[in-house]
Amino acid sequence: MKLLFIGDIVGQPGRNAVKNLLPKLREQHALDFVIANGENSAGGSGITPRTAGEIFDAGVDVITSGDHLWDQKEVMELLANEKRFLRPLNYPAGTPGRGSGVFEVQSPKSKVQSPISIGVLNVQGRTFMQPPLEHAFLLAAEEVKRLRERTKIIFVDFHAEATSEKIAFARFLDGRVSAVVGTHTHVQTADEQIFPGGTAYLTDAGFTGPHESVLGREIEPVIKRFLTAMPQRFEVAKNRVQLHGAVIEIDDASGKAVKIQRVSENLI
Ligand SMILES: [Fe+2]
Ligand SMILES: [Fe+2]
Numbered sequence: 001m002k003l004l005f006i007g008d009i010v011g012q013p014g015r016n017a018v019k020n021l022l023p024k025l026r027e028q029h030a031l032d033f034v035i036a037n038g039e040n041s042a043g044g045s046g047i048t049p050r051t052a053g054e055i056f057d058a059g060v061d062v063i064t065s066g067d068h069l070w071d072q073k074e075v076m077e078l079l080a081n082e083k084r085f086l087r088p089l090n091y092p093a094g095t096p097g098r099g100s101g102v103f104e105v106q107s108p109k110s111k112v113q114s115p116i117s118i119g120v121l122n123v124q125g126r127t128f129m130q131p132p133l134e135h136a137f138l139l140a141a142e143e144v145k146r147l148r149e150r151t152k153i154i155f156v157d158f159h160a161e162a163t164s165e166k167i168a169f170a171r172f173l174d175g176r177v178s179a180v181v182g183t184h185t186h187v188q189t190a191d192e193q194i195f196p197g198g199t200a201y202l203t204d205a206g207f208t209g210p211h212e213s214v215l216g217r218e219i220e221p222v223i224k225r226f227l228t229a230m231p232q233r234f235e236v237a238k239n240r241v242q243l244h245g246a247v248i249e250i251d252d253a254s255g256k257a258v259k260i261q262r263v264s265e266n267l268i
Contacts, residue, residue, distance in 0.1 A: 125166065152254060173199060176199070
């Protein structure tokens with residue numbers, strides 16, 4: 001099977017990019033499944049049922065999130081009712097929502113088994129990240145063990161800042177999951193590879209939104225913030241909108257990755 005993972009969708013420009021580019025990408029790559037990080041989809045901060053609805057309507061099957069999870073209070077509704085919405089797994093026990101799910105791939109092209117199930121897992125790093133969450137590596141390993149009882153095809157969005165933590169986390173899970181792709185930095189890295197155990201990896205998928213910006217926000221207020229150390233309003237920028245992510249091909253029988261390819265598409 002082939003899946004597309006889309007890096008952090010920032011504001012309305014990001015949602016527009018998904019709406020306009022996803023149908024073409026689905027066809028071009030013969031995609032079976034699409035996962036997107038939606039933590040910045042509402043005005044650049046957080047996610048609401050409305051922005052999540054727009055992303056699902058555009059053809060995304062599962063939405064992951066990260067440290068901006070709580071920025072919009074309406075997220076509580078998603079956490080309570082939307083099974084296709086994931087939050088980082090490693091929140092303390094009792095936190096609303098879920099960190100993983102097993103989903104059925106609609107109309108798979110596979111000859112191996114039908115229907116195909118895919119496990120999706122969202123985990124947050126602990127190095128230079130707020131708030132401090134529970135142990136990412138150990139909880140992820142336990143969750144992967146549970147997911148593997150149902151399917152060998154497992155995708156992990158590791159929402160983290162430090163490249164060392166991201167690489168170590170993915171190396172730790174090599175051979176146990178199909179892919180680990182990082183999010184959060186909003187800067188796409190060029191280190192896509194498949195580890196010896198068969199896990200596809202990319203340190204960061206990048207972000208989907210306006211790239212004439214600082215990580216999706218207007219440039220001037222961010223410069224001013226660094227110059228003066230005074231708080232500024234960071235509006236979502238407008239121009240040079242791109243969709244960033246990665247396409248991953250997975251062997252259905254073994255769950256091992258066959259290919260990983262970075263995606264960076266302009267919205268014209
Ligand atoms: Fe983000
Ligand atoms: Fe983040």
